[in-house]
Amino acid sequence: MYIVKGAMLASICAVTLAGCTQQAGEAMPQPIEVSDATGAISLPEGFDRWPTLGAWATASAGPDTPVNELHTVYVSPGGIESYRKDGVFADGTVLVKAVSDVKAAPLTTGNAHWAAKDKVWFVMVKDSKNSHKDNPLWREGWGWALFDAGDPSKQVATSFEETCQTCHEPAKDSDWIYSAAYPVLHDGEPKKASWDPN
Template identity: 35%
Template sequence: MKTALYLSGTAMLAAAAVIFAHATPVAAEGAANAMVRPDGSIVMTKENYARDWSVLGVFAHLDDAGVRQFNVVYTQPETVTAYQQTGEFPEGAVLIKELRDGVTKADGDDRTSSLGALKGWFAMIKPPKENGPQGPLWGDGWGWAKFNADAPNATITTNYEQDCLGCHMPVKATDWVHIEAYPMLRD
């Protein structure tokens, strides 16, 4: 005997919302857990973030010749959804800032800049509120790390307070994240 369960449209949406709400943090935590070693050190994600994650925004660092460096910032889609719903980054959220050379060239009467060689990454990981990793890479609600492109398993960050907070101090009020540069989070 076969049994079928039929739900009204409203009931299906409600059930999906409950399932999604409970699944979101678990999905987000997978990438974070894979990046954190038992000693609290951080390695670069092995996930194909450029293909599978959401682009939050792009920063361009300029000099007289054009764009010197592009920073392309990614996070998991479930992190975007959670932030849009709550205004907070969930446990397990990972922000990856990919650092790329800027390539500027003449383009008719104009100059254009495009993404060049990969130079490295910055990573921020939102740990659990209780019993999260400890050490000099962890504090102020995040794990912090920078990697060179040729050494993704060896962070060059030694102390987040000295190595990271200088650039993040202006955005302390937004959980240390440059929300102003990420339209999908601020709008």
């Protein structure tokens, strides 16, 4: 009788583990509370420990000038998996772009640049349901926010049109996100983006 019970227990464990494995493989975005009932967005705590979509090195004075900012883009847990499954970010997914100054030095690996002092953080919350239509920072399927490193508790963006639209306009056809620049979102090569001149 003990052997039969042991076999049954082993079978139950195997089924349970299989179920857990399947659920883990189908990760969905974990709910992150970053906005209140009016749509006011706050900077999420611990975002710098989230998965990273990718990073940008920018030279604001033109392509032949030195890099003067690094933009590191984080995504709430489960966001990458849901995008790879459906080709879009699921509602509730949060993106944070951390913009920092850079330090640079000629190292043995080449002329290196790395993140230094934080400057600002941009936050986007996916919302295809237009949950806060009276809030000027919830437009085009996203909630938008901007925080200055001088006071991370204060959201300083005024509206989507005034603060966010210009920079994201080239990526309008890909849900306002430069998704082709993030290999982690794609199996193989992403399709060529309209904003990419190469």
